[in-house]
Structures are given as C-alpha cells and as structure tokens.
Amino acid sequence: MGGSSNTINPWPFLLPALLLCILFFLIPTVNMVILSLTTENGIGLDNFKLFFSTPHLTQALYRSIILAISATIIGSLVAWPLAYFIVFCVNKKWRPLFLLAILAPFWTSFTIRAFSWQLVLSDNGVIAWFIELITGISVTLGILYTMNASIFGLALFCSMLTTFTLYGALVSIDTKLIEAASNLGAKPFNIFKDIIFPLGLPGWIAGIFLSFIVCVGDYAVPTLLGGGLKPVLAQIMLSILKGTYDLSQAATIAIILAMTVIMCGLPLIIYGMLRRKRVSV
Amino acid sequence: MNGLIVNKFMLLILTAFFCLSLIVIYLPILVMIVFSFNSGKYQTLPFREPTFEWYISLIADNSFINSFFTSLMMASLASIFATILGFLAAYAFSKAKVPAHALLFGIVVCPLVIPMILIGIGMRLQIVSIGIEPALWLVLLGQTLYVLPLAVINLKNRIDKIPKSMEEAAISLGSSRIKSIILILAPICAPSIFATLLLTFTFSFDEFVIAYFLTNFEVTLPIRIWTSLVTGFEPKINAVGTAVFIFSLTLGLIAQFILLFKQTDLDKNKA
Numbered sequence: 001m002g003g004s005s006n007t008i009n010p011w012p013f014l015l016p017a018l019l020l021c022i023l024f025f026l027i028p029t030v031n032m033v034i035l036s037l038t039t040e041n042g043i044g045l046d047n048f049k050l051f052f053s054t055p056h057l058t059q060a061l062y063r064s065i066i067l068a069i070s071a072t073i074i075g076s077l078v079a080w081p082l083a084y085f086i087v088f089c090v091n092k093k094w095r096p097l098f099l100l101a102i103l104a105p106f107w108t109s110f111t112i113r114a115f116s117w118q119l120v121l122s123d124n125g126v127i128a129w130f131i132e133l134i135t136g137i138s139v140t141l142g143i144l145y146t147m148n149a150s151i152f153g154l155a156l157f158c159s160m161l162t163t164f165t166l167y168g169a170l171v172s173i174d175t176k177l178i179e180a181a182s183n184l185g186a187k188p189f190n191i192f193k194d195i196i197f198p199l200g201l202p203g204w205i206a207g208i209f210l211s212f213i214v215c216v217g218d219y220a221v222p223t224l225l226g227g228g229l230k231p232v233l234a235q236i237m238l239s240i241l242k243g244t245y246d247l248s249q250a251a252t253i254a255i256i257l258a259m260t261v262i263m264c265g266l267p268l269i270i271y272g273m274l275r276r277k278r279v280s281v
Numbered sequence: 282m283n284g285l286i287v288n289k290f291m292l293l294i295l296t297a298f299f300c301l302s303l304i305v306i307y308l309p310i311l312v313m314i315v316f317s318f319n320s321g322k323y324q325t326l327p328f329r330e331p332t333f334e335w336y337i338s339l340i341a342d343n344s345f346i347n348s349f350f351t352s353l354m355m356a357s358l359a360s361i362f363a364t365i366l367g368f369l370a371a372y373a374f375s376k377a378k379v380p381a382h383a384l385l386f387g388i389v390v391c392p393l394v395i396p397m398i399l400i401g402i403g404m405r406l407q408i409v410s411i412g413i414e415p416a417l418w419l420v421l422l423g424q425t426l427y428v429l430p431l432a433v434i435n436l437k438n439r440i441d442k443i444p445k446s447m448e449e450a451a452i453s454l455g456s457s458r459i460k461s462i463i464l465i466l467a468p469i470c471a472p473s474i475f476a477t478l479l480l481t482f483t484f485s486f487d488e489f490v491i492a493y494f495l496t497n498f499e500v501t502l503p504i505r506i507w508t509s510l511v512t513g514f515e516p517k518i519n520a521v522g523t524a525v526f527i528f529s530l531t532l533g534l535i536a537q538f539i540l541l542f543k544q545t546d547l548d549k550n551k552a
Contacts, residue, residue, distance in 0.1 A: 010377035028403030116309035217396020
C-alpha cells in the first residue's frame with residue numbers, strides 16, 4: 001500500500017449492492033424466521049410441531065429430499081464421463097465447443113424444458129409411438145406424472161450443472177503431473193485414482209451442492225412431470241400462498257426447506273474447510 | 282498426452298456415452314420444434330401436414346406479445362442494474378480493503394446458493410407484512426438481486442487479473458479515481474461486461490418464481506407460459522417454446538462464447 005491517498009474507500013462501491021441484498025434478502029429472511037415462530041399465543045415452536053405432526057406435510061418433505069438426493073446422485077455420476085471425455089479426449093481448441101453442446105439447453109427456460117419432456121414421456125408421446133412403430137405393440141408407458149419422471153427431469157439438469165463445474169476443475173489440472181506419473185510407469189487407472197479424481201473433487205462437490213439446492217426448491221419439474229397428486233414441499237408452499245394464505249405456515253415450510261439445504265450442505269462445507277486447512281498446512 | 286490416460290476401448294465408450302447424452306438432451310427440444318409445425322390440435326404422432334398456424338396465432342395473441350415485452354423490459358433493466366452494481370462491488374472486493382471481506386462477499390453471493398423459491402417467498406411475506414401491493418417494480422428489484430451474484434463473480438474474476446498499477450499510473454498522473462475506472466478499467470473489462478449483461482439478461486428473462494410471487498396481474502412471459510401449461514393445453518405453446526428456446530439460446534451462447542474463449546485468450550497471453 002502506498003500513501004493513504006492510494007487506499008480506496010470501498011463503501012461507495014459496495015453500498016448499492018449491499019443495500020439491495022440487505023433490503024430484499026436479509027431482512028425478508030429475518031422476517032420469515034420471526035413469522036415462523038409467531039403463533040396465536042406468542043412466540044414458540046408450535047408451527048414446527050404442527051408441521052411435523054401433519055403426515056401430509058412430512059410426506060412432502062420426505063419426497064422433496066428423496067427427489068433431490070436421487071436426481072443429484074444420478075446427475076453427479078453422469079457428469080464424470082462427460083467432463084472426462086471433454087477434457088481428456090477432445091483437442092484443446094474444441095473443448096469449449098463440446099462443453100457448449102452439453103450446456104446449450106441450460107440457457108433455455110426451465111419450464112419449457114420440463115414441458116418438452118412431457119411430449120416425449122407421455123403415454124401417447126414419442127417413446128410410446130416409437131416402441132409401437134418397431135414392435136407393433138401398443139404400450140402404456142405410465143412414466144409421466146410419477147416420481148420417476150421428476151427424478152429423470154431433475155437428474156438431467158443436475159448432470160449438466162455438475163459437468164460444468166467438474167469441467168472447470170479438470171481443465172485446470174497441470175498436464176505435467178499426468179505426464180510425469182505416466183513416465184514413472186503409472187497405469188491409466190492409477191492416474192485417475194491418484195491424480196485426476198482428487199483434483200477434480202472440489203469441482204464435483206460444488207456441482208453436487210448446487211444441484212441439490214436447485215432440486216430441493218424446484219416445483220416446475222415436480223408439477224409438469226411428477227403431477228400434482230404427490231406434491232413436494234415447494235408445490236405445497238406455492239399452493240398455500242395462492243390458496244389458504246396462511247403466512248405463518250408458508251414461512252414455517254420455507255424455514256424447514258432452508259434448514260434441509262443447510263443440513264445437507266453442512267458435510268460438504270465442513271469437508272471444504274478441512275481440505276483448505278490441509279492444503280495450507 | 283491423451284493416450285496416457287485413455288486407451289482405445291475407453292475412448293470408444295466415452296465417445297458413445299457423450300453422443301448418447303447429446304441425443305437425450307436434445308430429443309425433447311427437437312420434438313417440440315417439430316410439433317410446433319404440426320397441424321392438428323393433439324400432440325400425437327405421426328406427423329400431419331406442416332403448418333405455420335401456431336406461429337401466426339401466436340403473433341395475433343396479445344397476451345403472449347404483451348408478456349414478452351414485459352419480460353424484455355424487466356430483463357433489460359435487471360441485467361443493466363445488476364451489471365452496474367456488480368461491477369462496483371466487484372471492484373471494491375478486488376481492489377479495496379473491505380472490512381469483514383468474507384462475510385460481506387458471502388452476503389452478496391448468497392442468493393446464488395439459496396433455493397430461488399425461498400427468495401421469492403421471503404420477499405412476498407415481507408411486502409405483505411409492510412403493506413405493499415405486489416407490482417412489477419418489485420419483480421425488477423427481486424430479479425436484480427437474483428442475478429447480482431453472477432455479475433459480481435464474473436466481473437471480479439476479470440478485475441482480479443488487471444494489475445492495480447494501471448490505475449495507479451493514471452491517478453499519479455492526475456486522474457481521479459472515478460475517471461480512471463471509467464476510462465481505463467471499464468474499457469479493459471468491456472468483453473466481460475458485455476458477457477455479464479447477456480448472462481444476467483437470460484437468467485432474468487427466464488426467471489419464474491420471483492415474478493410469480495411478486496405480481497398479481499401483470500405477467501411476464503414465463504408466467505404466461507406456466508399458466509397455459511397448467512390450465513389446459515394450447516398447441517401454440519410449442520411455437521412459444523421454440524421461439525423462446527432460439528431467443529435465449531442465441532443470447533446465452535454469445536455470452537458463453539465470450540466467457541470461454543476470452544478465458545483461453547488470457548491463458549495464451551500468460552504463456
């Protein structure tokens with residue numbers, strides 16, 4: 001740092017962005033916590049007790065978690081071969097293009113993508129038509145408007161997201177490391193196990209974390225592909241706000257959703273902190 | 282080097298897997314585009330006579346056209362606001378000594394790692410409890426908040442790579458801080474700023490939850506589409522979907538191209 005005239009006062013630059021975040025994010029969050037704790041007889045956990053004693057709601061929470069976990073796991077597994085292929089099998093010059101091919105649908109509306117899967121999966125959709133064309137047997141798929149259709153739709157999204165974050169990690173691996181290992185006689189599998197996997201891990205974990213967040217709060221895919229008969233928590237929250245308008249209950253559900261994200265994210269955050277410590281040591 | 286980690290057999294499997302993934306990703310979109318030219322009210326194969334009927338009825342449908350222009354306006358303003366606020370914040374985080382750096386950075390970036398539905402519901406409950414009616418200007422602020430982290434992260438990555446000495450030189454020659462930012466820093470960052478504008482525009486253009494929670498009557502395009510999807514099928518939805526797909530895709534691709542290829546340019550300069 002030079003003289004005091006050279007130090008920059010950060011506040012004029014920071015304040016507008018910070019103000020927006022405080023007014024429209026922090027204050028509403030605090031307000032939501034207060035609302036969820038407010039009951040007819042003062043402050044208390046009654047809203048939460050009510051939530052966990054209503055089977056209809058706990059089942060929706062359970063479905064939200066199962067849906068998010070399944071989609072995240074499938075997506076994270078699919079991401080490895082895709083990112084691996086783009087980074088290690090494609091000429092350096094063409095890598096961004098291959099990545100774009102996977103990511104392009106990512107830039108279109110989530111709703112439209114979910115809807116377009118209806119056209120493929122429904123009982124008179126493309127797959128059913130194709131099977132009938134080949135085998136001559138008319139089939140009822142029975143996939144659309146089930147949990148499996150929701151998992152499928154979200155898993156597709158997760159695999160794109162995780163491929164993207166994993167790509168970032170794999171592409172920055174120093175190729176000298178791999179060459180050195182190979183010169184010293186390491187087999188491809190060992191190179192993967194000892195070099196590529198550990199160095200790709202942070203990007204993979206980031207993708208998993210972001211996938212889970214999106215999936216647990218999504219309502220478009222569960223509504224369009226999963227149907228409304230077995231709602232997830234986000235769908236219930238929406239119907240409360242547009243229907244009965246019980247603000248305390250809506251806030252309670254929102255807080256429970258936030259807690260779910262934090263609890264599922266906690267192991268990953270702790271892992272990240274431990275890792276950083278180990279690297280710095 | 283490729284031969285060191287992937288043998289022929291693995292290469293075959295990986296290539297096949299990649300192609301299969303592309304088919305799965307693009308199949309529904311292709312089907313939608315095909316159906317958008319299909320005459321007949323029902324979405325069943327085989328394909329009937331090709332028609333432009335749905336596109337024509339789309340242009341004639343005021344509710345779709347109006348919601349498109351509403352979305353266009355919202356997304357333009359939100360992306361401009363977010364890019365300006367993001368640039369300023371990124372500058373502070375990159376070049377100034379910010380007290381409680383990690384905490385403040387966390388607060389600004391947090392909306393990215395929170396399910397969007399929580400931001401939407403939080404704002405809705407807030408405005409209800411202080412007695413503000415849902416309106417479009419709230420959507421605008423909400424969407425700016427939602428895309429702000431993207432702008433901050435993108436621009437901070439760029440500004441981090443610019444040595445402080447450039448600005449210092451200008452200032453020691455008598456330029457003011459503001460002038461040096463506008464005349465030196467901003468032009469250097471121009472490609473990233475442009476990419477950020479496009480990126481935040483696409484995200485805000487497609488954003489649904491915040492718009493859904495914060496308006497009652499004025500609708501954006503994603504809400505109009507959603508209403509049509511859940512309240513009974515209109516065949517022109519395929520045409521809308523195709524149009525939105527091509528529109529968002531073009532913008533998104535341009536943004537992504539700039540970000541990815543500029544990145545490789547920088548690496549080249551370094552080497």
